[in-house]
Amino acid sequence: MARERQLSRRSLLGGAAAAAGAVALTTTAAGTATAASALTTVDVAVIGGGIAGLTAARDLVAGGKTVAVLEARDRVGGRVVNLSLANGGVTEGGGEFIGPTQDRIKALADSLGVATFTTYNTGKNLLYKDGTRTPYATDGLLGSVPPVDAAGLANAAIVQAKLDDMAKTVPVDAPWTAPKAAEWDKQTFESWLNANAIVPSAKFLLDVACTSIFSAQPRELSLLYVLFYIAAAGNESNAGTLERLTDTANGAQESRFVGGSQQVPIKLAATLGDRVVLSAPVRSVVQSGGKYVVTADGVSVTAKKVIVAVPLPLTGRIAFDPLLPAARDQLSQRMPMGSIGKAIAVYDTPFWRADGLNGQVVSDSGVVRSTFDNSPPDGSYGALMGFIEADQMRAYDASSTDEVKAAVLKDYAAYFGDKAKSPTSFVLQRWDNEGFSRGGPVAYAPPGVLTEYGAALRKPAGGIHWAGTETSTYWTGYMDGAVRSGERAAREVLAAL
Numbered sequence: 001m002a003r004e005r006q007l008s009r010r011s012l013l014g015g016a017a018a019a020a021g022a023v024a025l026t027t028t029a030a031g032t033a034t035a036a037s038a039l040t041t042v043d044v045a046v047i048g049g050g051i052a053g054l055t056a057a058r059d060l061v062a063g064g065k066t067v068a069v070l071e072a073r074d075r076v077g078g079r080v081v082n083l084s085l086a087n088g089g090v091t092e093g094g095g096e097f098i099g100p101t102q103d104r105i106k107a108l109a110d111s112l113g114v115a116t117f118t119t120y121n122t123g124k125n126l127l128y129k130d131g132t133r134t135p136y137a138t139d140g141l142l143g144s145v146p147p148v149d150a151a152g153l154a155n156a157a158i159v160q161a162k163l164d165d166m167a168k169t170v171p172v173d174a175p176w177t178a179p180k181a182a183e184w185d186k187q188t189f190e191s192w193l194n195a196n197a198i199v200p201s202a203k204f205l206l207d208v209a210c211t212s213i214f215s216a217q218p219r220e221l222s223l224l225y226v227l228f229y230i231a232a233a234g235n236e237s238n239a240g241t242l243e244r245l246t247d248t249a250n251g252a253q254e255s256r257f258v259g260g261s262q263q264v265p266i267k268l269a270a271t272l273g274d275r276v277v278l279s280a281p282v283r284s285v286v287q288s289g290g291k292y293v294v295t296a297d298g299v300s301v302t303a304k305k306v307i308v309a310v311p312l313p314l315t316g317r318i319a320f321d322p323l324l325p326a327a328r329d330q331l332s333q334r335m336p337m338g339s340i341g342k343a344i345a346v347y348d349t350p351f352w353r354a355d356g357l358n359g360q361v362v363s364d365s366g367v368v369r370s371t372f373d374n375s376p377p378d379g380s381y382g383a384l385m386g387f388i389e390a391d392q393m394r395a396y397d398a399s400s401t402d403e404v405k406a407a408v409l410k411d412y413a414a415y416f417g418d419k420a421k422s423p424t425s426f427v428l429q430r431w432d433n434e435g436f437s438r439g440g441p442v443a444y445a446p447p448g449v450l451t452e453y454g455a456a457l458r459k460p461a462g463g464i465h466w467a468g469t470e471t472s473t474y475w476t477g478y479m480d481g482a483v484r485s486g487e488r489a490a491r492e493v494l495a496a497l
């Protein structure tokens with residue numbers, strides 16, 4: 001039997017009061033929301049309560065529209081999540097860093113009163129290669145480039161400059177129209193690197209950069225997509241560069257959010273009050289009489305327009321009637337999520353700092369090949385965060401947490417010494433195993449996809465509009481791209497309503 005539920009998630013949203021004008025949604029007993037009486041009408045239904053969906057909802061509400069955000073999980077934030085530590089602290093299991101030219105996420109955080117602090121970057125980085133640890137300064141002539149042999153460094157510099165130059169010819173709003181789009185989209189990044197990064201140590205540096213940025217191997221990515229991603233690592237007045245993607249100081253890893261990155265979507269959701277419905281995985285979107293009936297487990301909403309703000313491949317898990325245009329569905333079939341996890345080991349102190357190390361590693365072996373110092377701003381305890389990426393993550397997707405922990409701590413000990421073997425706690429977040437993400441940080445394009453299907457990325461399907469970081473022009477794959485995509489989708493809908 002249908003029952004009215006004024007959806008209240010005050011505890012989940014940090015004590016936020018319900019916003020004025022909240023939409024009263026109607027629910028039925030779990031999973032049986034089919035009766036016509038169970039429908040509530042809004043102007044816009046937003047599917048997905050990640051940063052993109054919430055941003056779109058904020059702008060629609062500001063534009064005077066009624067909105068319901070249907071979020072599958074029992075929390076907001078999607079690929080951004082705060083994880084509680086046994087010592088009372090908080091760490092981040094997903095998106096975490098922001099940097100220069102990521103103007104929209106910064107503006108959003110500022111508007112919500114979420115402050116940033118500089119990522120710990122004092123002391124030397126570590127290169128771990130062929131079983132040897134080499135600490136290196138990042139303020140020398142080489143900047144942040146790990147000190148491989150001279151021939152490799154020279155080759156890597158040429159490759160990097162080439163990639164940046166090629167990226168300058170790729171329009172961020174239509175990479176498939178780049179003059180050499182066809183040539184670049186029919187090869188993998190791997191095949192291009194094999195022809196250009198000819199010194200083995202240069203190839204190593206580019207491979208590590210690739211897996212760190214995409215959580216995918218170079219063999220999986222279209223060269224055109226990599227160039228688009230580089231072009232997107234900037235803003236309207238600053239061309240994107242590979243360096244901005246990889247760097248900590250002056251790069252995408254420059255800053256973190258006080259209290260953890262999920263503060264941003266949590267506080268944003270709080271401004272939307274009961275318009276945000278949690279634990280409501282959308283199963284179908286049915287067009288009927290010029291409106292859309294969006295049905296989630298236990299909740300149905302009728303809306304004039306729909307914004308879909310879920311990870312791109314997950315669009316295909318929602319049943320659309322009528323079917324989506326073939327090109328849009330093919331796109332979601334052909335852009336898989338990267339494979340990624342984060343392993344955070346917590347210690348009483350950030351002991352590596354006393355050894356003159358900043359906690360950042362670049363490695364050619366192990367399950368974790370890239371690390372950061374994830375300690376809180378006051379350094380009151382230590383946290384080492386390691387990325388588990390691409391082939392390494394896939395190798396451990398089915399392993400137990402204890403097995404992953406043993407492998408990770410072996411790596412941390414090789415990088416930072418025996419003290420690393422004894423954390424006070426250990427947190428593991430595996431995105432491939434998250435039902436409403438199925439990987440991360442982003443859905444990427446293998447060869448042939450952008451040129452054939454790219455034009456379908458943002459093209460509305462009737463009254464269905466597309467948000468999500470994958471649909472952003474600048475900083476696609478990042479929190480900033482998620483904000484930009486939500487703002488753009490809301491503009492489209494406001495113009496159409």
Ligand SMILES: Cc1cc2nc3c(=O)[nH]c(=O)nc-3n(C[C@H](O)[C@H](O)[C@H](O)COP(=O)(O)OP(=O)(O)OC[C@H]3O[C@@H](n4cnc5c(N)ncnc54)[C@H](O)[C@@H]3O)c2cc1C
Nearest residue numbers: 048050051052072078079095096097282440468469477479
């Ligand atoms: C390990 C990791 C590290 C990262 N590091 C960084 C970083 O340092 N800096 C950075 O800027 N970015 C980083 N990112 C990327 C960043 O987190 C994402 O780009 C961004 O959060 C995407 O936001 P979104 O709203 O587009 O998508 P999502 O956050 O994926 O939100 C989509 C929402 O849709 C929901 N959903 C899915 N299916 C349904 C359905 N059927 N019905 C209803 N809801 C549904 C999901 O639960 C989710 O809440 C990282 C990501 C990962 C995984």
